[in-house]
Amino acid sequence: MRNGFFSDDEVVGRFYDARLIKRLLGYVGRYAALAVLALVLVLTGMGLFLVNPWLLGRIVDLGIRGRDADMLVKLGCLYGAVELLIFVVTYAHNYLLQVIGQRVMYDLRAEFFSHLQRMPLPFFDRNPVGRLVTRVTNDIATLAELFSSGIVMVIGDLVLIIGIAATLIGLQPTLGLATLSTVPLLAVAAWFFQTRIRMAFREVRTRIARVNAALSENLSGIRVIQIFTQEARRARRFDELNASHRDAQLDSVFYHSLFTPTVTIINAVCIVVVLLLGGHMHQTGALSLGLLVSFLTYAQNFFHPIRNISEKVTIFQSAMASAERVFALLDEPEESGCREGAALGEVRGEIVFDRVSFSYTGTHEVLHEISFTVAPGQSVAIVGHTGAGKTTITALLNRMYEVTRGRILLDGRDLRDIAKFDLRRRIAVIHQDVFLFADTVLENIRLWDPAVPPERVEQIAREIGADPFIRALPHGYRTELQERGANLSTGQRQLISFARALCADPAILVLDEATSSIDSESEKIIQEAIKTLTRGRTCLIIAHRLSTIRHCDRILVLHQGHLVESGTHDELLARRSFYHKLYELQFL
Ligand SMILES: Nc1ncnc2c1ncn2[C@@H]1O[C@H](COP(=O)(O)OP(=O)(O)O)[C@@H](O)[C@H]1O
Ligand SMILES: [Mg+2]
Structure with missing residues (x-):
């Protein structure tokens, strides 16, 4: 072969x-x-x-x-x-x-x-x-x-x-x-x-x-x-x-x-x-x-x-x-629409998926006709088994990949009409596995943006609850992290990624299983941090934890690339269908 x-x-x-x-x-x-x-x-x-x-x-x-x-x-x-x-x-x-x-x-x-x-x-x-x-x-x-x-x-x-x-x-x-x-x-x-x-x-x-x-x-x-x-x-x-x-x-x-x-x-x-x-x-x-x-x-x-x-x-x-x-x-074409494209002004944060289908390979579709709306400032959870297509939805939202069919609207505008750089500056995605650069804690949070002064970074870290552990590091905010952050715990890495997202001050926040590998000790801090992060933003939250999902305005249930149910936690439980099964499997 x-x-x-x-x-x-x-x-x-x-x-x-x-x-x-x-x-x-x-x-x-x-x-x-x-x-x-x-x-x-x-x-x-x-x-x-x-x-x-x-x-x-x-x-x-x-x-x-x-x-x-x-x-x-x-x-x-x-x-x-x-x-x-x-x-x-x-x-x-x-x-x-x-x-x-x-x-x-x-x-x-x-x-x-x-x-x-x-x-x-x-x-x-x-x-x-x-x-x-x-x-x-x-x-x-x-x-x-x-x-x-x-x-x-x-x-x-x-x-x-x-x-x-x-x-x-x-x-x-x-x-x-x-x-x-x-x-x-x-x-x-x-x-x-x-x-x-x-x-x-x-x-x-x-x-x-x-x-x-x-x-x-x-x-x-x-x-x-x-x-x-x-x-x-x-x-x-x-x-x-x-x-x-x-x-x-x-x-x-x-x-x-x-x-x-x-x-x-x-x-x-x-x-x-x-x-x-x-x-x-x-x-x-x-x-x-x-x-x-x-x-x-x-x-x-x-x-x-x-x-x-x-x-x-x-x-x-x-x-x-x-x-x-x-x-x-x-000769491979660069990312299209990186620089050109209409400028994006103030973002309210309304997201509309309109019959979105997507395939990575061109043959096998992983999302089928997905439609949903997230109102500005709402928090919506996406749940489903592994491989259901949750991460894929987030990757389409910031145009890491382009939809195959259908369209995604932000504040009523098709994403394809918005310059990618512009779009990505408004959306912060936090993944489960956090990538940290071999640089100081400070730079890992502000990502080398000199416009963000160190005091601002410290203030953000305090809001997130990362300040105490960062201060305890040998050189505080100036501590050099090892490649990929090998000298930090999973929870600490996650808090730094939260601080990074808050520093970017996005209109839309996406959490992709960002809390799933946290031990129960850091759980409280993380929950507080998420509250801080989500305040006043439109949020898409993919989570395994009931505590995270429960407070969401709505829950979308994804199954093999199909959107099978949506509603609040209580509504969905009352319906005793797919979500109910998932709930019994995962949370009980
Ligand atoms: N980069 C990729 N290239 C090809 N297929 C992918 C890629 N990423 C994910 N997939 C496929 O897409 C489907 C959905 O994946 P994903 O959105 O990551 O699921 P989830 O986040 O719900 O676990 C899976 O069947 C997976 O195999
Ligand atoms: Mg995933």
């Missing part, structure tokens, strides 16, 4: 994809001046590389064999100067290319991050966190490598190869062609090894993706694994994946290790050809000793760029694959 988690990590890109390259170059566009400068430097460096073997030949012929001490010194110094220049140019273009690569990576990550923040919830249902993190880190780093050591260097290497070939033929056509005769051999070897390296590399990628997926799942579920002591079983499973990755890696290393010595051997053949033929030509006087030295040096240098290019194939390929994945995510 195809596993959604890593399926698209297994896609291996083509070596070259014009569409992707064009889009990637768009990012370099901002640094066009730097890129052009880098290219000029690379080409200059390659030009200098071409000069020195020739100079070497001149030194041998004019300086050494010609016994011209003056010339020897001059040419020797020139040779040194060229080497120094190569040093400077190489340093400069290496640095520049890294600068470009890092800037592009910075830009891509920034774009990706803000894009992710604007993605609608269904997107996160489809894309596990682990995969998104891989995109932002690995894939974008691979792209940066393409810029820092890929494209420009390949152009430079190509120019160098052509330059050397032209120089060889220009200096001595016969010997030049003989030297180049080994190139087809090299081409065949490069093709043979690179195809195998590519195949092995594809396996490596596939398998490392599996290792990553297994690792991240294991860490997320570590509690379950430890509680049910499944460590050994999980370790065995991980071991299989780990070993399979190692083997794939070793396959790729096998060909990789063989490739370099093969190039060296072919290079040696080439040099032997130059030595034998060139040596013979020198003996017959057709070639000066200096030229022979130049030829040998060129032949020696010739193979570096060829090997470089064939190795760049891997970088190109993984960059294309990464680009494909990164762009696919960047």
Whole structure:
């Protein structure tokens, strides 16, 4: 079976994809001046590389064999100067290319991050966190490598190869062609090894993706694994994946290790050809000793760029694959109506569900023709078995998901005509599992809004009844919470989430089983807090506790996505139907 988690990590890109390259170059566009400068430097460096073997030949012929001490010194110094220049140019273009690569990576990550923040919830249902993190880190780093050591260097290497070939033929056509005769051999070897390296590399990628997926799942579920002591079983499973990755890696290393010595051997053949033929030509006087030295040096240098290019194939390929994945995510439409849409003025808080049906998947409907009205300031409870669709109703209300059919009205206006940001500022949803950020208590309550002064936060906490326990923390409101609030109790986390909601001062409040995991000790505080919270607001309350539901103006009974009953607690009990059964099951 195809596993959604890593399926698209297994896609291996083509070596070259014009569409992707064009889009990637768009990012370099901002640094066009730097890129052009880098290219000029690379080409200059390659030009200098071409000069020195020739100079070497001149030194041998004019300086050494010609016994011209003056010339020897001059040419020797020139040779040194060229080497120094190569040093400077190489340093400069290496640095520049890294600068470009890092800037592009910075830009891509920034774009990706803000894009992710604007993605609608269904997107996160489809894309596990682990995969998104891989995109932002690995894939974008691979792209940066393409810029820092890929494209420009390949152009430079190509120019160098052509330059050397032209120089060889220009200096001595016969010997030049003989030297180049080994190139087809090299081409065949490069093709043979690179195809195998590519195949092995594809396996490596596939398998490392599996290792990553297994690792991240294991860490997320570590509690379950430890509680049910499944460590050994999980370790065995991980071991299989780990070993399979190692083997794939070793396959790729096998060909990789063989490739370099093969190039060296072919290079040696080439040099032997130059030595034998060139040596013979020198003996017959057709070639000066200096030229022979130049030829040998060129032949020696010739193979570096060829090997470089064939190795760049891997970088190109993984960059294309990464680009494909990164762009696919960047192209996913962002939350619509985030910024535009009519502004929402003062909210009274009347909610109308008008024959609302909804499906997460497009096939299976989880809500069927739900209709109800909540008057401004009313508290309405929603009860029903797990999976009845209670949470779904709340997710439709703040447009985390869009209704499939029917409509939801707020103060008589269709939600779809209200800007989402605007809407969400008026609705606070409190869930059972509270998410706390690794920051201070203060920031967790005011959510980094500098417009809310610390005194206001403390006042809110007092109203909620959270103040005493917060003061008892080591640094009070400035206490750093651990990730997800691991250093607080469930009740304390819940109180902070209440304070957070009160701080947002919403017109509409939604409590989704916010009280179900509270121990009876904190129950009293929580009940008081809820009273404070709900005062003067329209409230939708999903609760397991009778004490919470009983005081609601009305109770909606949901069963398998259908609204089966509604009324006050007493009315519904008197009817002795669905609610009555639920009541007996849950509360008695
Ligand atoms: N993100 C989702 N994607 C697909 N199906 C979902 C999603 N969330 C909930 N469901 C399904 O929708 C139905 C109602 O779920 P939910 O509203 O969470 O129920 P409740 O809150 O009443 O327990 C369930 O059958 C559940 O499997
Ligand atoms: Mg629920």
